[in-house]
Amino acid sequence: THLNAWQAIADKLKGIEIITESNQIAKLSLDYYHFSPILYEQLKDKRADLVVRPSNEAEVIKIAQLCYCHQVPLTVRGAGTGNYGQCIPLEAGIILDTTKMNQIHWLKPGMAAVEPGVKMAAFDKQAREIGWELRIAPSTYRTATIGGFIGGGSVGMGSITYGQLKERGNLQRVRLVTMTETPEVIELSGDEVQQVIHGYGTTGIITQLEIPLAPAYPWAEMIVIFDQFMSAAKFGQALSDSDGIVKKLVSIHAAPIPSYFTALQNYLPSGKHCALLMISEYDLAAMKALIAEYQGEITYCKKAKEIAGTSLLEFAWNHTTLHARSVDPNLTYLQTFYFTLERVEQMYQYFGDEVVIHLEFLKAGGKAVPAGLQLVRYTTATRLNQIIDYHEANGAFIANPHVYTIEAGGNKTIDHQKVQFKHKIDPCGLLNPGKMSGFSKLNLRN
Ligand code: FAD
Numbered sequence: 001t002h003l004n005a006w007q008a009i010a011d012k013l014k015g016i017e018i019i020t021e022s023n024q025i026a027k028l029s030l031d032y033y034h035f036s037p038i039l040y041e042q043l044k045d046k047r048a049d050l051v052v053r054p055s056n057e058a059e060v061i062k063i064a065q066l067c068y069c070h071q072v073p074l075t076v077r078g079a080g081t082g083n084y085g086q087c088i089p090l091e092a093g094i095i096l097d098t099t100k101m102n103q104i105h106w107l108k109p110g111m112a113a114v115e116p117g118v119k120m121a122a123f124d125k126q127a128r129e130i131g132w133e134l135r136i137a138p139s140t141y142r143t144a145t146i147g148g149f150i151g152g153g154s155v156g157m158g159s160i161t162y163g164q165l166k167e168r169g170n171l172q173r174v175r176l177v178t179m180t181e182t183p184e185v186i187e188l189s190g191d192e193v194q195q196v197i198h199g200y201g202t203t204g205i206i207t208q209l210e211i212p213l214a215p216a217y218p219w220a221e222m223i224v225i226f227d228q229f230m231s232a233a234k235f236g237q238a239l240s241d242s243d244g245i246v247k248k249l250v251s252i253h254a255a256p257i258p259s260y261f262t263a264l265q266n267y268l269p270s271g272k273h274c275a276l277l278m279i280s281e282y283d284l285a286a287m288k289a290l291i292a293e294y295q296g297e298i299t300y301c302k303k304a305k306e307i308a309g310t311s312l313l314e315f316a317w318n319h320t321t322l323h324a325r326s327v328d329p330n331l332t333y334l335q336t337f338y339f340t341l342e343r344v345e346q347m348y349q350y351f352g353d354e355v356v357i358h359l360e361f362l363k364a365g366g367k368a369v370p371a372g373l374q375l376v377r378y379t380t381a382t383r384l385n386q387i388i389d390y391h392e393a394n395g396a397f398i399a400n401p402h403v404y405t406i407e408a409g410g411n412k413t414i415d416h417q418k419v420q421f422k423h424k425i426d427p428c429g430l431l432n433p434g435k436m437s438g439f440s441k442l443n444l445r446n
Pocket of ligand 1: 031032049074075077078079080081082083087116137138139140143144145146147148149150151152154155156157176178199200201205206207272317318319320322432
């Protein structure tokens with residue numbers, strides 16, 4: 001009867017691509033939650049009942065209506081590269097895969113309107129033809145979708161100039177479909193767009209986004225090595241503070257992290273610490289002077305046109321964890337705002353090789369600050385929590401990547417505006433249920 005019920009639902013979606021094969025469903029039910037040994041245990045068995053792949057907004061409306069009518073949970077999925085089980089369906093139901101909604105509606109200097117399933121690198125290829133590109137993109141840039149980045153991401157290359165995704169101005173307008181008895185299409189602009197940023201698809205199904213662009217420079221890529229980690233860290237801060245040098249990536253890695261970058265071993269002598277950088281080609285002379293001041297040594301420098309294979313981006317941000325885990329699966333990670341280099345040094349000394357730091361610099365509150373996605377040698381959940389507590393007791397802020405609700409992760413507190421907004425958009429709590437704890441609590445009280 002369970003199968004029959006799902007067959008009846010599938011029948012009503014005629015004309016829309018539907019996936020019912022169990023191996024495919026299993027694959028499309030999971031993401032990169034396994035970077036966390038804690039999330040792995042909690043989420044590994046979660047599966048949807050059905051995956052649907054609409055190709056336009058009209059089909060999304062049809063799916064939402066059917067889900068509401070049958071009170072079936074619906075979880076939106078882009079490329080499924082999230083790290084906190086953002087698109088894992090806790091209460092089964094339907095997965096709405098957006099990858100067929102990949103049209104660029106329009107593209108003009110400074111701005112574009114796209115469907116959510118547009119892949120970020122594919123978008124940039126077109127935007128660069130008119131001299132523009134995405135302001136911010138994660139290290140999963142080649143595979144991730146623009147809608148998925150808005151719904152589940154937060155920072156990446158470009159953040160050294162444009163800050164976090166949630167900074168005012170980084171998203172202009174969104175169109176979304178509501179999960180109500182008669183699904184509606186609504187548009188948000190100005191501060192209202194905050195309702196969907198990092199909302200894990202709990203506050204509406206995004207069908208269109210208007211995104212601001214950045215001028216595209218020819219980005220040179222460089223590896224610089226250092227004898228001391230703190231010299232590398234200070235160099236990273238100095239480069240980030242150098243307003244005359246246009247940059248896109250400032251990523252600093254303590255040894256032994258460079259040894260995990262198998263493909264870069266020719267440029268990374270054993271025991272050294274390194275900086276992975278993306279800099280405007282026009283500023284290379286200024287860069288060399290800065291590197292000399294911090295006694296760094298350039299081991300790799302390629303101009304934009306010479307970069308044929310993998311970008312250094314794919315060793316930075318959370319790609320570092322990917323490479324590290326392929327060498328040592330006991331490694332996991334944390335996400336930390338240190339705020340100051342003094343605190344970076346304190347943690348570097350205190351934890352030794354149990355917590356190995358890489359810094360990704362970004363703009364926050366008008367200042368360049370070091371954020372850490374440090375690698376942690378995992379032993380137990382208790383020890384992991386002790387490590388988090390020690391950081392927080394000493395003034396660092398940790399966005400815990402080992403939890404699956406919005407609030408327990410980066411937000412820390414319940415965003416009442418988001419919760420209220422959800423009540424309007426999704427009164428029955430069918431969109432990605434269990435991810436917004438503020439909503440579940442409110443519901444229990446009612
Ligand atoms: P998905 O994982 O498919 O979805 C993410 C969330 O958005 C889900 O909750 C989903 O429900 C929601 N969503 C998707 N589409 C819609 C829609 N149309 N409407 C409403 N909600 C929607 N993240 C960073 O921020 N910076 C990084 O540098 C970074 N590096 C990473 C490196 C690695 C190796 C890995 C595995 C992950 C990394 N991530 C990073 C996390 C992730 O890759 C990015 O956030 C990425 O942008 C997510 O895009 P996606 O298409 O895979 O989204």
